[in-house]
Amino acid sequence: MDVVPDGYDKHAFEPFAVTVDLAVFTIREAALHVLLVERGQEPYAGRWALPGGFLRPDESAERAARRELGEETGLTDVAALHLEQLRTYSEPGRDPRMRVVSVAFAALLPDAPEAHGGGDAAQARWTPYDTARDLAFDHDRILADARDRIGAKLEYTGLATAFCPPEFTLGELQQVYETVWGTALDRPNFRRKVLATPGFVEAVPGAARLTGGRGKPAALYRAGTAAALHPPLLRPTPEGRPA
Amino acid sequence: MDVVPDGYDKHAFEPFAVTVDLAVFTIREAALHVLLVERGQEPYAGRWALPGGFLRPDESAERAARRELGEETGLTDVAALHLEQLRTYSEPGRDPRMRVVSVAFAALLPDAPEAHGGGDAAQARWTPYDTARDLAFDHDRILADARDRIGAKLEYTGLATAFCPPEFTLGELQQVYETVWGTALDRPNFRRKVLATPGFVEAVPGAARLTGGRGKPAALYRAGTAAALHPPLLRPTPEGRPA
DNA sequence: TCAAAAGTGTTTTGATTACACCCATGT
DNA sequence: ACATGGGTGTAATCAAAACACTTTTGA
Numbered sequence: 001m002d003v004v005p006d007g008y009d010k011h012a013f014e015p016f017a018v019t020v021d022l023a024v025f026t027i028r029e030a031a032l033h034v035l036l037v038e039r040g041q042e043p044y045a046g047r048w049a050l051p052g053g054f055l056r057p058d059e060s061a062e063r064a065a066r067r068e069l070g071e072e073t074g075l076t077d078v079a080a081l082h083l084e085q086l087r088t089y090s091e092p093g094r095d096p097r098m099r100v101v102s103v104a105f106a107a108l109l110p111d112a113p114e115a116h117g118g119g120d121a122a123q124a125r126w127t128p129y130d131t132a133r134d135l136a137f138d139h140d141r142i143l144a145d146a147r148d149r150i151g152a153k154l155e156y157t158g159l160a161t162a163f164c165p166p167e168f169t170l171g172e173l174q175q176v177y178e179t180v181w182g183t184a185l186d187r188p189n190f191r192r193k194v195l196a197t198p199g200f201v202e203a204v205p206g207a208a209r210l211t212g213g214r215g216k217p218a219a220l221y222r223a224g225t226a227a228a229l230h231p232p233l234l235r236p237t238p239e240g241r242p243a
Numbered sequence: 244m245d246v247v248p249d250g251y252d253k254h255a256f257e258p259f260a261v262t263v264d265l266a267v268f269t270i271r272e273a274a275l276h277v278l279l280v281e282r283g284q285e286p287y288a289g290r291w292a293l294p295g296g297f298l299r300p301d302e303s304a305e306r307a308a309r310r311e312l313g314e315e316t317g318l319t320d321v322a323a324l325h326l327e328q329l330r331t332y333s334e335p336g337r338d339p340r341m342r343v344v345s346v347a348f349a350a351l352l353p354d355a356p357e358a359h360g361g362g363d364a365a366q367a368r369w370t371p372y373d374t375a376r377d378l379a380f381d382h383d384r385i386l387a388d389a390r391d392r393i394g395a396k397l398e399y400t401g402l403a404t405a406f407c408p409p410e411f412t413l414g415e416l417q418q419v420y421e422t423v424w425g426t427a428l429d430r431p432n433f434r435r436k437v438l439a440t441p442g443f444v445e446a447v448p449g450a451a452r453l454t455g456g457r458g459k460p461a462a463l464y465r466a467g468t469a470a471a472l473h474p475p476l477l478r479p480t481p482e483g484r485p486a
Numbered sequence: 487t488c489a490a491a492a493g494t495g496t497t498t499t500g501a502t503t504a505c506a507c508c509c510a511t512g513t
Numbered sequence: 514a515c516a517t518g519g520g521t522g523t524a525a526t527c528a529a530a531a532c533a534c535t536t537t538t539g540a
Contacts, residue, residue, distance in 0.1 A: 015258030215491025458518030
């Protein structure tokens with residue numbers, strides 16, 4: 001440790017600015033969307049970026065991330081939304097002006113309220129993931145990392161329910177998987193696997209909802225309590241992998 | 244974003260100290276061990292802690308972590324060792340003196356060179372994971388998080404090979420799983436699963452090694468190139484979970 | 487009565503388990 | 514010879530995939 005006997009070495013640490021960056025995902029029209037804000041000033045003025053901001057003196061990165069999430073989405077009940085730390089980006093050159101260490105988070109939203117450029121951001125917009133490119137700073141990389149993580153976590157956690165409203169149908173849940181993984185799933189088998197996994201979902205007795213205007217009303221479910229899925233819900237082998 | 248039009252708001256960020264903390268694991272005598280250092284000064288003087296230190300002005304957290312890893316273990320070929328970012332701990336009260344944001348890493352070592360208290364640390368010691376308790380700061384939590392992550396990643400990545408020397412036997416690899424998971428595995432089945440998973444291990448032609456002094460010499464393998472295992476090597480259901 | 491979406495059943499296929507057994511080496 | 518650890522074979526069990534089929538609604 002770079003510590004001298006009488007306390008911290010005054011030269012051992014430089015002051016860093018610490019920020020949070022958010023990859024906020026939702027599903028709209030059967031496509032994964034991400035919330036982007038347009039930068040108003042240099043560097044990268046006019047470019048799109050992930051929402052984020054500085055840590056305040058007495059808040060943790062988690063608290064800062066949730067605060068920013070509320071400010072950017074305009075949502076009031078941000079407390080229940082899924083928010084998870086991804087990793088921290090600390091490469092010296094990532095901000096041209098100064099040393100900024102950024103803690104990245106991924107957030108998942110069920111519905112997609114129109115973004116309204118919270119606070120000082122020029123504007124905010126939901127963007128299809130596939131068209132979100134050439135972002136400011138290293139946000140392309142952060143966004144790609146976030147997407148990978150979300151896709152992987154669907155396999156072995158109950159994370160998919162975070163994309164759904166409090167009460168949802170199995171068809172809606174299946175659409176989450178199909179959208180994020182980009183593959184079609186067999187409905188009967190999906191249904192069986194989900195219901196056979198304890199703690200994944202729990203039935204709302206008696207409730208039902210019409211989904212597509214037509215068809216049989218679907219039973220409703222709530223997110224279960226299990227964090228990890230056992231057995232995992234493995235995605236169909238994506239080319240070249242074994243069964 | 245807490246940014247004013249003409250640049251960063253001078254009051255929007257406080258200077259933070261940024262450190263890295265390392266959970267360095269190895270396997271000794273069929274038990275998971277972690278590297279701890281004894282603190283020489285307040286706070287927590289005399290208490291054991293995870294090795295770590297401050298980020299230098301022009302290095303990333305990853306570089307700082309690898310540098311610290313070399314300093315604490317005394318190893319010279321630290322470049323090849325597995326090092327992975329865990330998460331960042333930023334709760335305001337985690338260091339009593341000042342605001343310290345710490346990026347935590349997990350490192351995996353094949354053999355266990357005796358620790359020699361690198362740099363200024365009072366002393367360093369390999370400690371069985373189960374007896375590593377009452378650490379300084381929030382290091383109990385960091386260590387527990389690290390252990391959980393390692394255990395989980397054995398299932399769906401080739402991480403276990405990071406605990407093994409460059410060339411290893413399947414018996415040694417199996418011991419890694421049994422030690423980290425705390426369960427016995429069926430040798431024939433383990434062998435088949437590992438060999439059936441492409442990219443997990445590759446055979447070293449002709450090579451063999453005696454493991455326990457007795458018994459048939461075992462064939463040697465090298466770590467494969469696959470990062471993710473498909474299908475995953477699921478751990479036996481740990482009580483109460485379904486098959 | 488048809489289309490659309492939910493939900494059930496069944497057959498077939500493949501993976502996993504739980505063993506029994508053989509091989510090579512040191513003592 | 515036998516203990517020890519490596520390695521192979523196999524029958525039984527279990528889970529998953531594929532797909533046919535029934536149900537309930539709106540148009």
